[in-house]
Amino acid sequence: MTQTFDPASLTYDANGLIPAIAQDHATGEVLMLAWMNAESIARTLATGQVTYWSRSRQGFWAKGETSGHVQRLVEMRIDCDRDCLLMLVDQVGPACHTNRRSCFYTALREGAEVEILKPMV
Template sequence: MCAPSAAPPAATPAFDPAALRFDANGLIPAIAQDHATGEVLMLAWMNAESVARTLDTGRVTYWSRSRAAFWVKGESSGHVQRLVELRVDCDRDCLLVLVDQTGPACHTNRRSCFYTAVREGAEVEIMAPLE
């Protein structure tokens, strides 16, 4: 005799970027992290549309505050960030963008924008630019 079938799983609600908690400028901080190593690569900003574009295309898209325009990471440099997973923090006011990073993430040609440490009261560069 066959075992009774289990109840179907409950439907997962669709993600709505508009349900995030954006600041007064309509922006939310987004921390890019290498999905394989856990290395923090950079922090940038997103708005609801850049979140939606990232999810639609798989290419991480930020909002450039200085240019007031969308910025697809790697569009001009070739240092592409491919979305692996988007995570929302508990307050819904910050994003963690797990990426597959091609080349350096920082415009200074370093793997990470966090290449300076404060050690014993002094700033110390802990990461050289990539060759």
Template sequence: MFDPASLKYDAKGLIPAIAQDHRSGEVLMMAWMNAEAVQRTLETGRVTYWSRSRQGFWVKGQSSGHVQKLVELRVDCDRDCLLLLVDQHGPACHTNRRSCFYTAIREGAEVVIMEPSEA
């Protein structure tokens, strides 16, 4: 059985978690989990992070409705990073864009390559 305690957490008890759209392969966001957030995510199938700014559990989409359903959790070779394949409902970013990675560096300048959703 997989035990979330077997992962490697940083000094604050956190591990980075990358959310990727399981259909398109788009990388949507990166946030942090503690061992209980990993456990809750696996148990509920709803991706649950640990909010460093609010110091509390953050069930993604609980206020915005933009929930992330877990399709598969993967662990990297060092056991210190997670990859979440998710079914993302609506935009993942708080700016209403599909992905948080909407700024590209092109020819030395920052270029916004994604517009916020209309809906």
């Protein structure tokens, strides 16, 4: 079944935001979590460059606009409750602002935090 997508059909929080998980489309690696609103979703779909809503800056954030570490959208998926997005992306360079491939670089192992990814050179 196919139907025309309407961003208003999604379930947003009280601030008009929806969580968006970025995942490498080729490897399945989870890269980061960020937030989107209806306009950032529309911009992403129109341009193919993933654009988030920055809660700290209170503005749009086209991933890679300053760093060059662009996320190009391969496919956007909507979860069953329509309250979370999965962005399958082609990631150029690190996804994390700490210069790591993924923001999920700390694992909990045997009660301790272990850094499992080093910054990219």
